[in-house]
Amino acid sequence: MYISGVGKTKFGVLQEGLHELAYAAAVHALRDAGISPKELDAVYTSNFIGGPDAKQLHLNSVLVSLLQCEGIPAFRNETACASGGTAVFQAVHSQYSNILVVGVEKMTSASGKENGMTIGFAGDRLLDQEEGLIFPASYALIAQQHMLKYGTTLEDLALVSLKNHENALLNPTAHFAHKKVTLEDIKNSEVVSSPLRLFDCSPISDGAAAIVLTKKRNGDRDIQVAASSVATDSISLVQRKSLTSFEATKKAAKEAYIQAKIKPQQLDVLEVHDCFTIAELVAMEDLGLCKPGESKEWVRAGKTKIEGELPINPDGGLKADGHPIGATGVAQLAELTMQLRGEAGKRQVKGAEVGLAQNVGGVGGTAAIHILRK
Amino acid sequence: MYISGVGKTKFGVLQEGLHELAYAAAVHALRDAGISPKELDAVYTSNFIGGPDAKQLHLNSVLVSLLQCEGIPAFRNETACASGGTAVFQAVHSQYSNILVVGVEKMTSASGKENGMTIGFAGDRLLDQEEGLIFPASYALIAQQHMLKYGTTLEDLALVSLKNHENALLNPTAHFAHKKVTLEDIKNSEVVSSPLRLFDCSPISDGAAAIVLTKKRNGDRDIQVAASSVATDSISLVQRKSLTSFEATKKAAKEAYIQAKIKPQQLDVLEVHDCFTIAELVAMEDLGLCKPGESKEWVRAGKTKIEGELPINPDGGLKADGHPIGATGVAQLAELTMQLRGEAGKRQVKGAEVGLAQNVGGVGGTAAIHILRK
Numbered sequence: 001m002y003i004s005g006v007g008k009t010k011f012g013v014l015q016e017g018l019h020e021l022a023y024a025a026a027v028h029a030l031r032d033a034g035i036s037p038k039e040l041d042a043v044y045t046s047n048f049i050g051g052p053d054a055k056q057l058h059l060n061s062v063l064v065s066l067l068q069c070e071g072i073p074a075f076r077n078e079t080a081c082a083s084g085g086t087a088v089f090q091a092v093h094s095q096y097s098n099i100l101v102v103g104v105e106k107m108t109s110a111s112g113k114e115n116g117m118t119i120g121f122a123g124d125r126l127l128d129q130e131e132g133l134i135f136p137a138s139y140a141l142i143a144q145q146h147m148l149k150y151g152t153t154l155e156d157l158a159l160v161s162l163k164n165h166e167n168a169l170l171n172p173t174a175h176f177a178h179k180k181v182t183l184e185d186i187k188n189s190e191v192v193s194s195p196l197r198l199f200d201c202s203p204i205s206d207g208a209a210a211i212v213l214t215k216k217r218n219g220d221r222d223i224q225v226a227a228s229s230v231a232t233d234s235i236s237l238v239q240r241k242s243l244t245s246f247e248a249t250k251k252a253a254k255e256a257y258i259q260a261k262i263k264p265q266q267l268d269v270l271e272v273h274d275c276f277t278i279a280e281l282v283a284m285e286d287l288g289l290c291k292p293g294e295s296k297e298w299v300r301a302g303k304t305k306i307e308g309e310l311p312i313n314p315d316g317g318l319k320a321d322g323h324p325i326g327a328t329g330v331a332q333l334a335e336l337t338m339q340l341r342g343e344a345g346k347r348q349v350k351g352a353e354v355g356l357a358q359n360v361g362g363v364g365g366t367a368a369i370h371i372l373r374k
Numbered sequence: 375m376y377i378s379g380v381g382k383t384k385f386g387v388l389q390e391g392l393h394e395l396a397y398a399a400a401v402h403a404l405r406d407a408g409i410s411p412k413e414l415d416a417v418y419t420s421n422f423i424g425g426p427d428a429k430q431l432h433l434n435s436v437l438v439s440l441l442q443c444e445g446i447p448a449f450r451n452e453t454a455c456a457s458g459g460t461a462v463f464q465a466v467h468s469q470y471s472n473i474l475v476v477g478v479e480k481m482t483s484a485s486g487k488e489n490g491m492t493i494g495f496a497g498d499r500l501l502d503q504e505e506g507l508i509f510p511a512s513y514a515l516i517a518q519q520h521m522l523k524y525g526t527t528l529e530d531l532a533l534v535s536l537k538n539h540e541n542a543l544l545n546p547t548a549h550f551a552h553k554k555v556t557l558e559d560i561k562n563s564e565v566v567s568s569p570l571r572l573f574d575c576s577p578i579s580d581g582a583a584a585i586v587l588t589k590k591r592n593g594d595r596d597i598q599v600a601a602s603s604v605a606t607d608s609i610s611l612v613q614r615k616s617l618t619s620f621e622a623t624k625k626a627a628k629e630a631y632i633q634a635k636i637k638p639q640q641l642d643v644l645e646v647h648d649c650f651t652i653a654e655l656v657a658m659e660d661l662g663l664c665k666p667g668e669s670k671e672w673v674r675a676g677k678t679k680i681e682g683e684l685p686i687n688p689d690g691g692l693k694a695d696g697h698p699i700g701a702t703g704v705a706q707l708a709e710l711t712m713q714l715r716g717e718a719g720k721r722q723v724k725g726a727e728v729g730l731a732q733n734v735g736g737v738g739g740t741a742a743i744h745i746l747r748k
Contacts, residue, residue, distance in 0.1 A: 019500065048431065049431070050495055051495075054499060055491075055494070055495050055499060056495055056499045057422065057423070057452060057454060057495040057496055058452075058453060058454035058495070058496045058497070058609065058735055058736050058739055058740070060453050060460075060606060060739075060740060061453070061454070061606050061607065061608070061609040061735065061736055061739030061740050062498075062609045064606045064607075064608070065498075065608040065609045065610065065613065065739075070606055070607050070608050070613075070621070071605055071606060071607070071621070071622075071625055072605070072606060073463075073603075073604040073605060073606065074453075074604075074606045074740070075451060075453060075460055075464065075604075076451070076452045076453055077449060077450070077451060077452075078431060078432075078450045078451075078452055079432060079434050079435070079448075079449060079450055080431060080432035080435070086434075086449055089447075090449065090464060093468065093469055094467065095467055117429075120429070121424055121425075121429050121430055121431040121432070122431055122432045123432070124436075124439075125428060125429060125430045126393065229447075230447040230448075230449075231445055231446070231447060232417075232434060232435050232438045232444055232445060232446060232447065232448045233435065233438075233444050233445070234435070234438070234439040234444050235432065235435040235436045235439045236439065239439065239444075247444070247445070248445075251445055361432055361435065362432050362435055365432055365434075365435030365439075366432070366434060366435050366448070
């Protein structure tokens with residue numbers, strides 16, 4: 001399967017609603033692929049909560065209506081923050097030849113309280129959240145354990161945030177495309193859940209992203225999907241053996257490397273699920289880029305910067321590109337496609353030929369891994 | 375692909391929550407198939423709204439946790455009231471060999487107002503609902519048009535309701551398993567949206583249903599999935615050419631008959647999506663059982679009763695078995711499997727060898743068709 005078209009709206013606090021965002025990203029991707037909606041034989045949509053403004057579920061039917069390609073099979077997939085990755089997985093492994101995948105989320109029209117509530121639906125309601133383990137607290141626990149076990153510091157987390165904010169300044173569609181952030185800003189930001197500060201957390205964003213998948217390569221700009229895997233883990237942290245790694249990521253990654261017949265060392269660029277800064281460090285270790293506990297050394301040495309040895313999140317990641325839940329996993333693949341095509345503008349990773357995207361749902365309850373090749 | 379196990383909870387106003395219902399149906403289906411959760415290589419969940427009591431999305435991770443089969447790929451699918459049918463479709467067409475599909479919905483813990491609101495998310499919010507076309511009104515419009523065009527009467531609708539309530543009396547897990555309903559009760563029930571009365575509408579139900587799909591036939595009780603198709607239509611009624619038929623049903627059915635290499639006349643039993651009584655009549659016509667406008671003749675002649683020529687909804691249908699949204703499409707297939715196995719007890723359709731299930735989302739925005747063969 002090949003990615004032959006990509007589209008992404010601006011991520012951020014936007015005026016547009018769910019319908020407009022989904023439509024804009026879809027049309028952008030179709031134009032980029034050079035195909036019309038009538039040529040599609042399936043549509044997959046990825047969305048977490050359907051609202052709160054539109055209060056519209058059944059988005060598969062909405063999308064075929066907007067694109068006037070009624071009739072063809074269409075689906076809506078939800079696996080929390082991994083919705084985008086699992087939607088692409090299902091499309092890649094489907095029987096169809098020309099597929100549109102659209103991820104979309106509208107979040108900023110809800111109050112903070114409403115968002116806190118609905119985002120909670122992605123985690124474990126019975127055990128974790130009853131004990132106060134909402135998302136920032138869960139990732140704070142992971143950060144604490146990582147610090148205790150490996151000597152990771154607050155400064156290391158801040159360096160991840162700084163890199164991603166610097167990358168976002170080079171990405172016109174990023175949520176924080178125009179927000180210059182210093183290390184001091186990050187270190188002095190308010191504590192959300194110790195040790196995580198505001199700038200360790202990804203923002204509440206609106207946005208949409210879309211890709212067109214085709215079974216045949218149609219041109220030089222098409223990028224091959226060399227691997228596509230999904231794995232799960234328990235919804236609750238209580239059932240986990242370790243808090244410093246995600247079994248779902250490790251399992252899906254192992255399978256993806258086999259599918260693509262590559263080793264982690266052959267990757268040129270990555271998009272990882274940095275919903276909190278600590279998650280980027282854990283991802284680096286789970287994906288086998290470095291040994292457990294070594295991610296901090298890489299960050300200190302600047303290895304993961306755009307000009308570094310192995311750039312991670314050149315678009316700014318969830319931290320600074322933004323995190324419109326259903327769109328995130330699709331946007332990661334749009335970014336990798338642009339990188340491998342050499343069309344990533346000021347944030348272009350030089351000579352990138354192989355890229356990996358890791359998309360996580362909940363606190364590691366679901367992981368989707370894709371490897372793309374030029 | 376074969377259905378090797380089925381499970382269904384009681385449908386109705388239940389004490390159990392989302393987790394317990396999903397777990398109960400899943401365990402029931404696994405036991406029936408004689409396989410353990412560890413032998414599964416994928417789980418598909420089907421659910422519309424995730425709440426309102428549990429307020430839990432990301433149900434794929436929840437299910438693998440409950441069944442202690444963490445690791446394997448798992449998904450959640452939502453296409454309004456067709457969620458069950460499209461989840462089964464995705465499972466049938468997947469790369470996996472041993473698959474569990476679990477459909478679940480918890481609805482009765484919400485207030486009537488809340489339910490009215492959230493069920494609306496399945497229809498078109500921009501055009502239809504702004505004009506008052508909530509679900510009962512949309513199907514009332516369809517009934518009005520059917521009456522005008524074909525001379526269908528209030529009595530015909532009442533006969534559909536009566537048959538389905540009579541069938542439910544023979545189905546211990548039906549929502550209305552113990553409610554004796556007379557033609558007078560139906561005709562005298564209050565008008566919800568003219569011409570539809572209370573007894574023309576399916577109820578608000580809790581419940582879950584599950585099936586186990588296996589690539590190989592393991593025994594005599596396994597039932598073949600001879601066809602599995604999905605089609606879509608516009609989300610809004612404004613864009614439809616006709617109100618007396620659903621293009622999505624017609625398109626998916628046409629494809630399903632080709633896949634199964636049969637004609638409608640070869641069917642022995644059907645489960646159709648009678649969310650409102652008029653929908654059963656429209657389904658009979660769209661599925662090619664009879665000509666447009668002729669369904670009323672069949673109902674008047676009693677052809678669709680369990681002892682009739684072509685029994686429809688022997689379990690009571692959405693009308694009287696109940697309609698826990700995400701569970702409905704899966705329950706239809708559980709019922710057909712029991713019928714084709716000859717295990718349907720008092721409601722057994724004699725000698726049934728080929729069955730068809732039609733599951734609809736919204737007001738015909740999505741349709742999923744499955745044909746099962748002994």
